[in-house]
Amino acid sequence: DTAVSQTPKYLVTQMGNDKSIKCEQNLGHDTMYWYKQDSKKFLKIMFSYNNKELIINETVPNRFSPKSPDKAHLNLHINSLELGDSAVYFCASSRGPSGNTIYFGEGSWLTVV
Amino acid sequence: AQTVTQSQPEMSVQEAETVTLSCTYDTSESNYYLFWYKQPPSRQMILVIRQEAYKQQNATENRFSVNFQKAAKSFSLKISDSQLGDTAMYFCAFMKPPYSGAGSYQLTFGKGTKLSVIP
Incomplete structure (x- = not known):
């Protein structure tokens, strides 16, 4: 079973639309994250939740x-x-304070046309 | 703020040979963790190896090992007996633990090194 799973894996949509990406982890972790990887492959954190509570909220629109x-x-x-939202979005999770390795999902490729 | 620098945007190595990817970081923290992640063309982020800053012994994981120099803030990855499947982007990442028990960990990534293994 996939530890951190995201859906959809690929998404092509038009400007102005609203879309959602779902993420689930079956590792029993307390903390989950969203990272964005841009076209230059630079990875940056967007959000982090710990036990359903927002912990990190970087400068994101x-x-x-x-x-x-x-x-x-x-x-x-x-x-x-x-258009600038086109990127690969990675969901991730970690055990939180008692664990310190972050495990990533397979990524969701979003293309805005 | 922490920064992670990977000075080699691209590298290549002959199959079965050894290659070393460099990474330096800047932090004022004394307790932290370092990681190497691999991203093959499929774009999945795969954990390769991790190192706790308080451990002097370098981490090893099969053909992958690190050279952790805490004073120099250097964390290089050595891949021995390179295989075609090692072709990927390799990201060095820094993590500091949360200051409070309810906080969460946050990875700061370098810009990556594209490694090509040549048959």
Whole structure:
């Protein structure tokens, strides 16, 4: 079973649309993350949730809204998509304070046209 | 703020040979963790190896080993007996633990080194 799974893996959509990427982890971890990898392959954290509570919220447009219904899920909703949102979005998780290795999902390739 | 620098944007190595990827970082923390992640063309981020700063012994994982020089803030990755499947982007990453028990970890990545293994 995949430890950190994201859906969809590929998404092509038009500017102005709203889309969501779902993430689930079956590792029993307390903390989940969203990272963005741009076209230059630079990875940067966007959000982090610990036990459903928002911990890290980097400088990200408020068109991006994470939602954590429970500690095994962290979904990313993006409103009014722009061309610059095209990237690979990685969900990740870690055990939190008692564990310190972050495990990544397979990534979701978002292309905005 | 922490920074991670990978000074080699691209490298190549002959199959079965050894290659070393360099990474330096800047931090004022004394307790932290360092990682190497591999990203093959499939774009999946795969953990290769990790090192705790408080451990003097260099981490090893099969053909992968690190040379951790804490005073120099250097963390290089050595790949022995390179295989075609090692072709990938390699990212060095720094992590500091949260200051509070309810905090969360955060990785700071370098810009990556593209490694090509040549048959």
